Amino acid sequence: MRDKINAALKQAMRDKAAIRLSTLRLVNAAIKDRDIAARSNGGDEGASDAEVLAILGKMSKQRMESARAYEEGGRLDLAEREREEIGVIEEFLPRQLNEDEVANAVTAAIKASGAESIRDMGKVMGILKEQYTGQMDFGAVGPVVKDKLCAN
Structure with missing residues (x-):
């Protein structure tokens, strides 16, 4: 890089x-x-x-x-x-993920971390940051993770 x-x-x-x-x-x-x-x-x-x-x-x-x-x-x-x-x-950043790709990534991170409640949000965000740095806006992803964890 x-x-x-x-x-x-x-x-x-x-x-x-x-x-x-x-x-x-x-x-x-x-x-x-x-x-x-x-x-x-x-x-x-x-x-x-x-x-x-x-x-x-x-x-x-x-x-x-x-x-x-x-x-x-x-x-x-x-x-x-x-x-x-x-x-x-x-020019140096990877392609940004669209909404569907972000939703799929969040779902996969929730499964991978075994998250069950909002208390596990940090684990999910950690996995997402590790795998998708530069590809998504984590400020916008936080509410998506929260919604999915609250829906469980």
Whole structure:
């Protein structure tokens, strides 16, 4: 994952693509921050690919919120820049699951964890995060898990 991002960074430098370059530099900085945090906690290695995906997902979500705020404030130029950054970040994220695929994944995670009540929600979310990092919005998945566990 890091190699892919670094290759894209170098290509953006060659192409003189300013927005792409600045976005990829921000991504690299976020990954390096996570590496430093991991090392300071006694880990030998830096961020794993799953952590990199989580970082990218978080960055994408932050930019969506910023774009919405800029649009509400009438700053369409800034909103457009945020959307361009989202496009660059999402190149490195796996395809997002649709609603049916999310529902099937939740059902499978409930079966795999043996969850029977809402108290087991943490187990289910742990399995989903392990298997589907970067492929679903866990803020939106939480209520789906809750509904399915309450229905049991």
